[in-house]
Each structure stands twice: as structure tokens, then as C-alpha cells.
Amino acid sequence: MSKCCGSNRPCTHVISRSPLATGCGLTGGGSATSPLTAAVSAWPYPCDLDTHAGGVYCDTAGVLRSEPRPVYDYAQSSVNEVFPDNPVVPTTANSDGTTVALRTLDITNPDPCREAVVLIEVEVDVDFVLPPGGRAAYFIARDEMYRVQNTGGSTMYDVHTQNTKVTGNRTIPPGGTITFSLDIGMGWGAGGATYNRVQSFVRAMIFAL
Amino acid sequence: MPDTTRYVRTASGSVMEIVESDPGAAGMPEGGQELTDEEGQAAWAEAEARVTAYAEQLRAADDARHEAAYNALLEAGIPEPVARDISGYQRAPAP
Known part of the structure; x- marks a missing residue:
């Protein structure tokens, strides 16, 4: 009986000298002249591979994996608020205005792995009633977006723009x-x-790429 | 997931109809009170009615002021079409 590995135990394995069979993603025969190699494409980008390339990982099942898949989400809310007491428009005469309503939206990152960027778009519409000489303005995020004055002789009802x-x-x-x-x-x-x-929309577009 | 709708009465007495992609995502205004759909729709209708009533009150005041100006102009000898134009009085003349 042959011995191997310097012991007296019988050999339980042999080293094959025949070419290794390779499947998708691997090439080469495993010899010095034809080493077993991952089949890859040439890096086609103008940026540096070492700095910018993503990684390849091995999962718990021994399967090769790449970077997390890109995910995105969309969230929105709209509020239509009616004021039965017909409040008087604040007389604040500066570039910030007086806050009369706050709208909030909880926005969740759907990616458990990476930071997401969220782009938020808002819309606001206010209905004013303007007696002769009446004037009003509304602000979005402390930026005056709309001002109107009634220079006629009759009341203007539900003057609004979104x-x-x-x-x-x-x-x-x-x-x-x-x-x-x-x-x-x-x-x-x-x-x-x-x-x-006061009507409003808050729309959130969330991306983790 | 389809959007959901809920109603809230705020501390100042206004009524909100909130439509959300995720239930509760728009939060609750400070001091706000969640209403059932039935309560919310009733509160909404009542709030709209008060807005309309206020507009009608202003409209009536406008009409009264215009009519007074119209009559004053007529009494001053201003021709009727001119008095109507200047005063803004819109009521059709009696046949």
C-alpha cells in the first residue's frame, strides 16, 4: 500500500495532473503556464479601478455576491386644511412671514446597507378673500412665493395659485x-x-444607488 | 400600497383632510384630534359651510355699498348706465 505525506497512513487523496474542468467565470487549467483565473472584462471606465470599483463578496451559502442592489422609494402626503373662522392674514411685513401651518412627512430609507439621498418637492396653495384694498402673501419655507392685492371695488373670493x-x-x-x-x-x-x-403636498423621492 | 385618508381637527379649529402614502407618515399637528371618517366628513362640511357663509356676508355688504353708491349717483343726476358703471352695482333695473 502506498504511503503519503510522510506518514504511515494510507493515502486518501491523489493530486490530479490532468487539466481542471472550469465553468462559467473561471478559466485556466491550474498549471503554472495556465493558472486558474477569474474570467473578467477589461475595465472600460476612465476612472481608477482600484479607487472606484465595487467589491465581490462570498455569502453564507458560498455564492459570489456583488454590491447591494440599488433601491428607491417614493413617499408623499397631501393636506387640505379648511379654516372655518376665516382668520385674518398676518400683517408681518418682512421677507420671512409668520408661520401659520407646519406640514411634516416621515421619510424612510428602504436600504438597510447604505445612506440614501432624498429629493423633496413641496406644493402650497392658499385661498385668500380680499375685500377692496385687501392684500395678502404666502411663503414656502420662509420664502415669499405669492402676493396679491385687490385694487378694485368689490371683494375677491378664494384668490389662489399653487x-x-x-x-x-x-x-x-x-x-x-x-x-x-x-x-x-x-x-x-x-x-x-x-x-x-391651505393645501399642500410633500413629495419625497428616495434613492440608494 | 394605495394612499390612505384621515381627518384631523386642529387646536385652532381648522379641519384637515390628510392623504398619505404611508399611514401616519404626515404626523399629527400639536394639539390635533384624530376624527373618524364620519366625524371628519361632517366637520369638513360644517367648516366649508362657514367659509361660504362668510363669503355671502361679504357679498351682501358689497352689494349694499354698491347699491347705495348707485342710488346716490342717480340722485345726483348721473345717467343710469354711468351710475351703474361707476358704482359697480350689478342688479338688473326693474322692468
Whole structure:
């Protein structure tokens, strides 16, 4: 009986000298002149491979894996708020206005692995009632978006226009949730101007790529 | 997941109809009170009615002011079409 590995135990394995069979992703015969090699494409990008290439990993089942798959999500809320008391538009005469409503939206990163970027778009519409001489303005995130004055002799009812603003470009930690807050303000009130409705949208587009 | 709708009465008395992609994601305004759908729709209708009533009150005041100006102009000898134009009084003249 042959012996191997310098012991007296019988050999239980032999080293094959025949070429190794290779499947998808591997080439070569395992010899010095034809080493077993991963079959790869040439790096086609102008950036540096060592700095920018993604990794390859082995999972618990012994399967090769790449970087996490890109994920995205979309979240939105809309609020239609009616004010039965027909409040008077604040007289605040500056570039910030007076906050009259806050809207929030909880936004969750669907990726448990990586930070996500979220782009947030908001829309606001306010209905004003303007007696003769009445004036009103509304603000999105402390930015005056709309001002109107009645220079005629009759009341103007439910004067409104819907404005939009992309106001958020934020990040969310892996699997985390942030609360976005939208400040809706008013100002430049005069002449008995009132408001009776504030409508808003908050739309969040979330990407982890 | 389809959007969900809920109603809230705020501390100041306004009524909100909130539509969300994720239930509860828009939070609750400070001091707000969650309403059932039935309560919310009733509160909504009542709030709309009060807004409409206020507008009608203003409209009536406008009409009264315009009519007074119209009559004053007529009494001052201003021709009727001109008085109507200047005053903004819109009521059709009696046949």
C-alpha cells in the first residue's frame, strides 16, 4: 500500500495532473503556464479601478455576491386644511412671514446597507378673500412665493395659485427615518384680507444607488 | 400600497383632510384630534359651510355699498348706465 505525506497512513487523496474542468467565470487549467483565473472584462471606465470599483463578496451559502442592489422609494402626503373662522392674514411685513401651518412627512430609507439621498418637492396653495384694498402673501419655507392685492371695488373670493418648490436635498442613514418639516407662512396682510384654505403636498423621492 | 385618508381637527379649529402614502407618515399637528371618517366628513362640511357663509356676508355688504353708491349717483343726476358703471352695482333695473 502506498504511503503519503510522510506518514504511515494510507493515502486518501491523489493530486490530479490532468487539466481542471472550469465553468462559467473561471478559466485556466491550474498549471503554472495556465493558472486558474477569474474570467473578467477589461475595465472600460476612465476612472481608477482600484479607487472606484465595487467589491465581490462570498455569502453564507458560498455564492459570489456583488454590491447591494440599488433601491428607491417614493413617499408623499397631501393636506387640505379648511379654516372655518376665516382668520385674518398676518400683517408681518418682512421677507420671512409668520408661520401659520407646519406640514411634516416621515421619510424612510428602504436600504438597510447604505445612506440614501432624498429629493423633496413641496406644493402650497392658499385661498385668500380680499375685500377692496385687501392684500395678502404666502411663503414656502420662509420664502415669499405669492402676493396679491385687490385694487378694485368689490371683494375677491378664494384668490389662489399653487406654487411649488424643491426644498430638500438630504440624506438618510441606512434603514433610518427622518422627519421633514415644511413651514407655510403668511404676511403683508392689509385691508381685512382673510384666508380660508391651505393645501399642500410633500413629495419625497428616495434613492440608494 | 394605495394612499390612505384621515381627518384631523386642529387646536385652532381648522379641519384637515390628510392623504398619505404611508399611514401616519404626515404626523399629527400639536394639539390635533384624530376624527373618524364620519366625524371628519361632517366637520369638513360644517367648516366649508362657514367659509361660504362668510363669503355671502361679504357679498351682501358689497352689494349694499354698491347699491347705495348707485342710488346716490342717480340722485345726483348721473345717467343710469354711468351710475351703474361707476358704482359697480350689478342688479338688473326693474322692468
